[in-house]
Amino acid sequence: MGTGAWQLQPNADTRQKQLTAWCSLVLSYCRYNKLYTLNVMEIQESPVFSNKKIQRKLSMESVQVVLEELKKKGNLEWLDKNKTSFLIMWRRPEEWGKLLYQWVTKNGLTNSVFTLYELSNGDDTEKEEFHGLEEAMLLRALQALQMEHKAEIFTLNDSKGVKFF
Helix, strand or coil, X not given: CCHHHHCCCCCHHHXXXXXXXXXXXXXXXXXXXXXXXXXXXXXXXXXXXXXXXXCEECCHHHHHHHXXXXXXXXXXXXXXXXXXXXXXXXCCHHHXXXXXXXHHHHCCCCCCEEEHHHHHHCHHHCCCCCCCCCHHHHHHHHHHHHHCCCEEEEEECCEEEEEEC
């Protein structure tokens, strides 16, 4: 990559293409590494925005611009007011919900109750894409299913569970 790749371009068209490429790169990197919750410093130091070999990295200001673009596209949610940590959604909650529900129906588990831990870390889900899904994202996926009347989230003794319909 030339020097221009390590700074946002002033030309609006070029800049938009560049932002689209950065967003795609961030989402691919997070998907490959199964990352969900990150902070801005971590992502700036990641191979996405930093190349230690040539000692180049995207400025914090430019990283923020890319992250805001991801937010606009619905792939990022800030977790704090200072915008230091975020939830990255390389797959949207509705998509995770669809995968969960396909697993439930494929295995004849409608009308079954699960803890969130069982869904994301249980032996039965080990081969599923949603295995290892962070609780924050799992909850959003289940809330999407709840909106479709396919699931109901409940709390019991300080832990959350879900019943599928």
